[in-house]
Amino acid sequence: xxxxxxxxxxxxTEKGKDVELRCxxxxxxxxxxxxxxxxxxxxxxxxYFQGNSAPDKSGLPSDRFSAERTGESVSTxxxxxxxxxxxxxxxxxxxxxxxRTGLTEAFFGQGTRLTVV
Amino acid sequence: xxxxxxxxxxxxxxxxASLELRCNYSYGAxxxxxxxxxxxxxxxxxxxxxxxxxxxxxxxxxxxxEFKRSQSSFNLRKPSVHWSxxxxxxxxxxxxxxxxxxxLIFGKGTxxxxxx
Numbered sequence: 001x002x003x004x005x006x007x008x009x010x011x012x013t014e015k016g017k018d019v020e021l022r023c024x025x026x027x028x029x030x031x032x033x034x035x036x037x038x039x040x041x042x043x044x045x046x047x048y049f050q051g052n053s054a055p056d057k058s059g060l061p062s063d064r065f066s067a068e069r070t071g072e073s074v075s076t077x078x079x080x081x082x083x084x085x086x087x088x089x090x091x092x093x094x095x096x097x098x099x100r101t102g103l104t105e106a107f108f109g110q111g112t113r114l115t116v117v
Numbered sequence: 118x119x120x121x122x123x124x125x126x127x128x129x130x131x132x133x134a135s136l137e138l139r140c141n142y143s144y145g146a147x148x149x150x151x152x153x154x155x156x157x158x159x160x161x162x163x164x165x166x167x168x169x170x171x172x173x174x175x176x177x178x179x180x181x182x183e184f185k186r187s188q189s190s191f192n193l194r195k196p197s198v199h200w201s202x203x204x205x206x207x208x209x210x211x212x213x214x215x216x217x218x219x220x221l222i223f224g225k226g227t228x229x230x231x232x233x
Contacts, residue, residue, distance in 0.1 A: 004160075033220055042121075042207060042225035043161075056220075091161070093221075105151070106221055108161040 002026075004109035006092050012115045013082055021077040021112045025094030032075050033106060034067060035091040043091060049075060082116045089113050119144045119212035123224035130198050131232050138193040138227050140208030149211030150191040151221060152182055156204040164206075167191065178202070203231045 005024040013019050025032050034046040045059040049069045060066070064082075069075040079086055093106040120143045130136050142148055152164040165176025172184040182193045191208060205228050209221040 035223075042123075043209075043221075043223040045220050045222060048220050093161075105163050105166060108153075110160045 004092055004094055004107050006090075006109035006112050008112055009110060010113045010115075012117060015084060015116055016081055018078065018080045019082055019114065021079075021090050021114070023075045023077070023092030023094075023109060025073065025075070025092070026096075026107055027073075029094035029096050029107075030072060031095045031097060031106075032069060033093040033095075034075070034077050035093065036061075037089045037091060037111070039088070046077070046090075079114075082114075084116045087114055087116045119210055119222045121208050121210050121222055121224035123206075123208055123227050125227045126225070127228045127230070129230040129232055132200050133197050136193075136195045136198045136202070136229070138206050138208075138229070140191045140193065140224060141189050142191065142208070142210045143189065144210050144212060146213070148191075149219070150182075150184060151209040151211070152176065152180070152191075152193050153207045153209060153223075154178075154204050155207065155226075161207065164193070198229075198231055200231045200233065203229055205229075 007022045032049040035043040037043050047054055047067050048056050051072050052069045064080045067077045089111040091111045093108045095106045122141045124139050150167040153161040154164050155161050164180050165174045165182055167174045167184045174182050180195050182191055184191050205226045207226045208224045211219045212222045213219055
């Protein structure tokens with residue numbers, strides 16, 4: 001597609017429920033990133049995919065968080081047994097190559113606003 | 118550890134006045150530096166980036182930033198602010214992830230308000 005697409009745009013869920021957030025990166029982009037943005041805060045790095053592999057999961061806040069990517073395309077971020085502190089905007093970004101080359105930029109989606117009640 | 122500090126949480130500038138948003142980074146190697154803008158209800162948009170070469174970088178919407186290695190800074194400037202510039206501004210550094218790639222590490226952001 002023309003840009004990074006995330007769905008749903010808004011999600012309200014009850015505490016203790018599981019949620020799945022979806023990211024469709026720009027076609028052909030090999031690198032994909034998930035970030036969390038709490039109200040009034042900066043962007044917190046969660047996880048990075050290169051192709052379908054996630055070489056760095058160190059940013060995931062707890063074992064309730066997991067992510068996968070298939071077909072070097074769509075990625076899903078799953079939060080199990082949601083807690084109120086999980087309420088945030090979850091942003092996905094993609095880039096045509098890993099940022100270490102310094103030759104590209106990350107393109108961001110509009111985010112999914114998650115509210116846990 | 119890599120980190121980015123934006124000392125100013127909120128800045129108000131009169132329309133037509135000049136603007137400078139501060140950014141300091143901590144990174145052991147040569148940094149890749151970025152400024153993003155986030156308008157209400159919008160996604161993050163890249164304003165400019167620094168990888169190497171000329172330390173004064175020009176971006177979109179009339180913004181520029183200057184990389185100063187000695188001060189570990191990458192401040193964003195604009196000579197004349199427009200009301201449409203009101204938004205949240207994020208500075209970021211491209212940081213290596215355990216030899217497995219690079220991700221952007223963001224500051225907490227500066228909210229810019231523009232008064233008439």
